Amino acid sequence: MLMRTDPFRELDRLTQQFLTASGTWSRPAPMPLDAYRVGDEYVIAFDLPGVDPEAIDIDVERNMLTVKAERRPRPEADGVRMELSERPLGVFSRQVMLSDTLDPEGITADYDTGVLTLRIPVAEKAKPRKVSISHSGDRKQIQA
16 A cells, blocks of 8 residues: 655644644643624634533633633543544633623623634623703793
């Protein structure tokens, strides 16, 4: 059996794996995210495929939102031997500064198909509103 290999591709993969993909608690790797606004809430979606929901930690301190997650290796079962492992393991973290126009008390989180979705409502004070104009009444003319 002949196998074609590209040594530079393998070197790139190993470099990526060891330098950027795996993280530790003291030096976590970043996780990709998308952020967008839908109506009166902001949505932030983090890619965390293969992460157990129990291994995800979400904290808000002042206006700093911190998401940490850990992808652990699969436990070896009887008769199962890992042949190839390219998915990064370790700790992933991302911090997002929330503006004062958002309500951190109303954050909700949902984890589905490897995507952690946070929904952050816009604060009432930041929503557009109409300002009414008051007037003192009708004008009266003074007669002399």
